[in-house]
Amino acid sequence: MNANAPSPVPTPGFPTTVSPAASQAEWESWMASWYAVLRQPVRTGVSPLASESTPASVPAGSGTKPPHVLVFAPHPDDECIVGALPLRLRQEAGWRVTNIAVTLGSRQDRRAERWKELGAACDVLGFDLRLLAADGFEQVKPEAADARTPLWQQQVRLVAELLVAEKPALILVPHAGDGIPTHIGVHLLVSEALAQAKISTVFAHTEFWATQPSPTTLVETGQRDTALLVRALACHHGEIARNPYHLRLPAWMADNVRRGGELLAGPGEAPPDFAFGTLYRLTRWVDGVPAGELPNTHWCCDAALDPDALLGG
Structure with missing residues (x-):
């Protein structure tokens, strides 16, 4: 059994099933457990510990570097929200993961603090x-892409240089319609940089602010790794102080299973028996040009990820 598989012991206070014939009071008691989690006070001043997870090692004497994942995060916190796939690749296959902090947010007075919080989350x-710039990129918006501003073109060049230097096997980038301007801007930025770099890789389209119509891949996380993602997200103290969205991350991941199960398997099909999952759309790029989608797959956490099967290698 994989160490990241769901625990067979139900989480205390959360019944695994409620009878359809249960009374209104029983349903309200069940709902109260959820409500209690969502209404708990925000923790501040908590020093995050180093991760206890140990990545799989590359065989000694192989003489090869581990494959590299680049996570292009529009803001500090996105690395946690969409981090299921890179986390599992790091832990189960020994891959190296680098979070590229594209911006540090729009508020200049918060950037130093957000950088510190981001470092804690990545730890x-x-x-x-x-x-890629001292204070993060600026004006990563669709309007800047359309206007071909000098700043936009410079930032595209910097990303292209990074891609050429690192030659990542996988990149994570928001999908083209991910709801808010900076997420959409990051999609345009990295897509243009890929074309300039002319490298071959797999492009994982991520989602958060808006769903994508055709995801290809559902990645499960068990209780341990889901808790790790929430714990990392809780490092972003300033953001969760105004909106404790870290408490809702498991609910979002549970809904990904509801939606993604049928989108991947087909209408009316039974979804996989996952509690938590994250959706991606995987596309292959060859020499800087999109070359089609990878097949629909879902990846349970009772066995280690197979990178070759995942990425069509």
Whole structure:
């Protein structure tokens, strides 16, 4: 059994089933458990510990570097929200993961603090961390892409240089319609940089602010790894102080299973028996040009990820 598989012991206070014939009071008691989690006070001043997870090792004497994942995060916190796949690749296959902090948010007075919070979150997840400009990129918006501003073109060039230097086997980028301008801007930025870099890789389209119509891949996380993602997200103290969205992350991941199960398997089919999952759309790029989608797959956590099967290698 994989160490990341769901625990066979139900979480205390949350019944695994409620009879359809249960009374209104029983349903309200069940709902009260959820409500209690969502209404708990925000924790502040908590020093995150280093991750206890140990990545799988590359065989000694192989003489090869581990494959590299680049997570292009529009804001500090996105690395946690969409981090299920890179986390599992790091832990189960020994891949290296680097979070590229595309921006540090629009508020200049918060950027130093957000960088510190981001470092703590990446420490929890075991991700490397990198900025491509001293204060993060600016104006990563669709309007800047349309206007071909000098700043936009410079930032595209910097990303292209990174891609050429690192030659990642996988990149994570928001999908083209991910709801808010910076997420859409990051999609345009990295897509243009890929074309300039002319590298071959797999492009994992992520989602958060808006769903994508045709995901291809559902990645399960068990209780342990889901808790790790929430714990990392809780490092972003300033953001969760105004909106404790870390408490809702498991509900979002549960809904991904509801939606993704039938989208991947087909209408009317039974979804996989996952509690929590994250959806991606995987596309292959060859020499900087999109070359089609990878087949629909879902990946349970009772066995280690097979990167070759996952990425069509």
